[in-house]
Amino acid sequence: xxxxxxxxxxxxxxxxxxxxxxxxxxxxxxxxxxxxxxxxxxxxxxxxxxxxxxxxxxxxxxxxxxxxxxxxxxxxxxxxxxxxxxxxxxxxxxxxxxxxxxxxxxxxxxxxxxxxxxxxxxxxxxxxxxxxxxxxxxxxxxxxxxxxxxxxxxxxxxxxxxxxxxxxxxxxxxxxxxxxxxxxxxxxxxxxxxxxxxxxxxxxxxxxxxxxx
Numbered sequence: 001x002x003x004x005x006x007x008x009x010x011x012x013x014x015x016x017x018x019x020x021x022x023x024x025x026x027x028x029x030x031x032x033x034x035x036x037x038x039x040x041x042x043x044x045x046x047x048x049x050x051x052x053x054x055x056x057x058x059x060x061x062x063x064x065x066x067x068x069x070x071x072x073x074x075x076x077x078x079x080x081x082x083x084x085x086x087x088x089x090x091x092x093x094x095x096x097x098x099x100x101x102x103x104x105x106x107x108x109x110x111x112x113x114x115x116x117x118x119x120x121x122x123x124x125x126x127x128x129x130x131x132x133x134x135x136x137x138x139x140x141x142x143x144x145x146x147x148x149x150x151x152x153x154x155x156x157x158x159x160x161x162x163x164x165x166x167x168x169x170x171x172x173x174x175x176x177x178x179x180x181x182x183x184x185x186x187x188x189x190x191x192x193x194x195x196x197x198x199x200x201x202x203x204x205x206x207x208x209x210x211x212x213x
Contacts, residue, residue, distance in 0.1 A: 005125060008049050009033045012042040012056040012066060022055065025112055037100075039064035039072075046080070048071055053081035053122050055115070057106075058088040067094050068145055074098035075141065081122025131187065141206050143185040147166065151178045156200045 009031050013019030019035040026033035027212065034049065037182035038060050047053060054073070058066040070082050074097070083088055090103055104118045141149060145167075150157040154164045161179070165172045183195045186202060 007031050007053070009119070010042055010045045010050045010051045010054045011035045011050070012037075012039070012054060012060065012069065014038060014057065014059070014188055019058065022115075029116075039066070039069040043073065045074075051080065051117060053083065055083045055119065057087050058084060058086040058090060066144070067097070068130045070098050070101065071145075071149060073099075081119075083115070083122060085109075085118075086147050093153065097149075131132045141186075141203065144182060148178055150180050151175065152182055152199055155179075155196060156203045 007030075009023075009026050011019050011023045011026070011033060013035065014037050015024065016035075016037060019037065019121040022102060023033040023035040032049070034051075034098070035043045036045050040063065041056065045051065047154050054070075056066040056069060060066055060069075064072075066084065066086065070071065070084070074082070080098050080100065080173055082098055085106060087101075087106045089105070095101065100122050101120050104115060109115055141152075144152065151164060152169070154167060159167065161175045162172050165175045168175070179196070179199075182199055188195045188198045188200055
């Protein structure tokens with residue numbers, strides 16, 4: 001069983017009682033632990049304390065989702081471990097979006113040690129306590145939200161805007177607006193090369209080429 005040994009864990013749970021209980025249990029077995037109720041507080045805690053791992057719900061109420069938080073932080077630090085602890089099932093794309101991530105369904109957990117086993121899985125690859133973390137520069141895609149990243153991935157797969165709209169269950173106009181926000185966030189100029197081509201090239205450079213439809 002995983003031991004705390006000063007490891008630093010941020011629990012991200014918008015139900016205050018549950019989040020506090022989890023954080024308290026972690027401290028009892030030797031972890032340093034903090035509880036955040038939303039993505040903004042969680043990101044500040046992770047950066048402030050050089051966290052080794054995060055236990056995060058997918059649904060965090062209003063504001064950024066748990067998955068958007070994971071995408072943002074994994075771009076900053078690939079060594080950070082993530083345990084998705086939620087009754088919402090992540091998509092295969094979401095499960096592959098970070099290098100050190102596992103999923104535990106809340107309703108399936110009967111004992112706290114079951115959650116600890118998942119935490120152990122991601123901590124095996126995290127730096128030990130006291131090791132200086134190198135928080136490298138954000139990737140070129142770190143300015144994008146989860147929805148924007150998914151849209152860009154579909155572009156890289158060769159989907160047209162109408163096909164992306166059908167895949168995501170939104171209107172064609174919504175996809176066009178998302179695409180414009182992607183180009184703005186990536187700082188792509190309207191001059192010269194097609195911005196869609198530039199965005200796909202950035203995606204492939206950072207995430208690796210995608211197979212076509």
